[in-house]
Amino acid sequence: MYIHHVFWLCSQKFVNSLPSSLKSDYNHRDTVAPFRTKEIILGKLLGSGEFSHVYEISEFRPVDDIELDETSSTIRSLGLVDAEIAVRKLMKKRERSRHTNKASYALKHLRPVLLEKYDVEKYIQAATDLAMEAEFLNSLSDPNIIKLRGISFAGPGGFSHGPKGYFIILDRLHETLADRIKRWKKQKNGPFLIGNVRELGRKATELGRKALTATMLGSETSSVSGSLTRSNSATSVVLEDQLDVGLQLASALAYLHEKNIIFRDLKPANVGFDVRGDVKLFDFGLATFMSEDGDPYEDEYEMSGAGSPRYMAPEVLVNPPKPYNMKVDVYSFGIVLWEILSLQRPYAHVRSQDELVDYVAIQGGRPAINDEWKEPVKKTLASSFSADSTARPTIKCCYDFLRKQLIEHRDGDASQLSDSYIKRRRSMASMQLELSLHVHNYQQQMKKEKTLGHKVSAAMTAVNSVAKMNTIRNTLRLSTKKEEE
Ligand SMILES: Nc1ncnc2c1ncn2[C@@H]1O[C@H](COP(=O)(O)OP(=O)(O)O)[C@@H](O)[C@H]1O
Ligand SMILES: [Mg+2]
Numbered sequence: 001m002y003i004h005h006v007f008w009l010c011s012q013k014f015v016n017s018l019p020s021s022l023k024s025d026y027n028h029r030d031t032v033a034p035f036r037t038k039e040i041i042l043g044k045l046l047g048s049g050e051f052s053h054v055y056e057i058s059e060f061r062p063v064d065d066i067e068l069d070e071t072s073s074t075i076r077s078l079g080l081v082d083a084e085i086a087v088r089k090l091m092k093k094r095e096r097s098r099h100t101n102k103a104s105y106a107l108k109h110l111r112p113v114l115l116e117k118y119d120v121e122k123y124i125q126a127a128t129d130l131a132m133e134a135e136f137l138n139s140l141s142d143p144n145i146i147k148l149r150g151i152s153f154a155g156p157g158g159f160s161h162g163p164k165g166y167f168i169i170l171d172r173l174h175e176t177l178a179d180r181i182k183r184w185k186k187q188k189n190g191p192f193l194i195g196n197v198r199e200l201g202r203k204a205t206e207l208g209r210k211a212l213t214a215t216m217l218g219s220e221t222s223s224v225s226g227s228l229t230r231s232n233s234a235t236s237v238v239l240e241d242q243l244d245v246g247l248q249l250a251s252a253l254a255y256l257h258e259k260n261i262i263f264r265d266l267k268p269a270n271v272g273f274d275v276r277g278d279v280k281l282f283d284f285g286l287a288t289f290m291s292e293d294g295d296p297y298e299d300e301y302e303m304s305g306a307g308s309p310r311y312m313a314p315e316v317l318v319n320p321p322k323p324y325n326m327k328v329d330v331y332s333f334g335i336v337l338w339e340i341l342s343l344q345r346p347y348a349h350v351r352s353q354d355e356l357v358d359y360v361a362i363q364g365g366r367p368a369i370n371d372e373w374k375e376p377v378k379k380t381l382a383s384s385f386s387a388d389s390t391a392r393p394t395i396k397c398c399y400d401f402l403r404k405q406l407i408e409h410r411d412g413d414a415s416q417l418s419d420s421y422i423k424r425r426r427s428m429a430s431m432q433l434e435l436s437l438h439v440h441n442y443q444q445q446m447k448k449e450k451t452l453g454h455k456v457s458a459a460m461t462a463v464n465s466v467a468k469m470n471t472i473r474n475t476l477r478l479s480t481k482k483e484e485e
Helices: 002-017 020-027 073-077 082-093 113-117 120-139 155-161 177-189 197-203 206-216 221-228 233-258 327-342 353-362 375-384 395-409 419-424 428-448 452-484
Strands: 033-035 040-048 052-060 105-110 148-152 167-171 271-273 279-281
Touching: 033 082, 040 105, 052 082, 082 148, 105 120, 113 120, 120 148, 120 155, 120 167, 148 155, 177 233, 177 271, 177 327, 233 279, 233 327, 233 395, 327 375, 327 395, 375 395
Parallel strands: 033 148
Antiparallel strands: 040 052, 052 105, 105 167, 148 167, 271 279
16 A cells, blocks of 8 residues: 555656646547556566566457457446547557567566565665656657557556556567667678568569569669679668667657656667667656756756766766756767767776776766767767766757758758658668668579579569568658658
């Protein structure tokens, strides 16, 4: 009862502390589906943080073995409103991707060991953070921030059944930025490595088959593969993806900062990619509000230290932490952007936290900026690393800067970078990367195939997927152009 009451109080405090910019969003929140523990069959463990485990949801099992049906009196008697019933039904229907058969949702709960290992105060803190995370996620609405889809039936009251009694359900992500950085490194340094051409061929569309005929007659598709065999193509394609990911991340942070929210724990392990390849910021356990009075970028507040040391601004790295503001996120963003561009771990040589504090906060050490990078890149990174938080740019400046870089990289093509397009688009850069991989795989496959029949089938498969990608890309280009006119 005690724990339950604590969460109720926190929740009230949360609503009262919402900046006015968020209160209207809060009142029009998406419906979150309540589920009971026994209605959910968990699959494999997807990952763990310091305080929580995240599992994939392999199946939803309707209450009392009765179908999730609006007319069911059993469900009504549980006190669900119509909208909740509808969302539960939809989630049941979408529990697996129709295309990949992979689980669509993930469940996050506290690590049970917390209760045994930590004192009550610390357990309550971890539990409060998770409940607050749900409140944050449900109050926010941005394409680059993960969505809250479901919650334990009793709400935070579920904690009265133990650490696993309260859980949140999120969209399942497929890769973290930490994984993506490793993949970029491989793609840049080694030969392209990818999935099975035949598997892709199986999914290829009729449209692709038509394009094959066109290609055999000498259409533009073959020139795509031609240009990609150039030695710098991998680097160029990866760079486009790197800039695009940086831009989407800046966009998510700009949204938060506009709402007076500091994320406080930005690092590659807290950034993921959804099924479409779009960037999703997750893990809001440490997010907090700045007061609305005054300037959130200029004023500084006393707050508890938070975040992961490697990505923490010097003012919060020291013990005790100095007053700080939104600019701590800009510093972390700078370090993450440096990691995205350099594909190296920041402060890799540092062996302990004490050493890190000494190196970063006392000696003013920072990641080495590559001399070959463009001047504006060097300048933006250097200023975001500044020990003086007022010298750091705002996150909106970082966003504008990255957008400009990406347009330049695309030879002035800004068609997919209007703000409204960014908000909805499928990640084009990831698609282009995929495209180049197909072509390379095709070339490898062709070398391997012995008989003419197999060679033709490998060619069909590869061209199909290339054509499909091109079609999607052109359709998107056209629709954006129309909208901008
Ligand atoms: N929605 C998700 N889909 C897939 N994996 C996830 C998802 N959320 C978290 N994970 C994995 O679980 C790990 C821990 O989740 P996180 O929310 O960061 O927990 P904590 O608050 O304990 O740090 C992440 O680093 C990631 O690998
Ligand atoms: Mg985490």
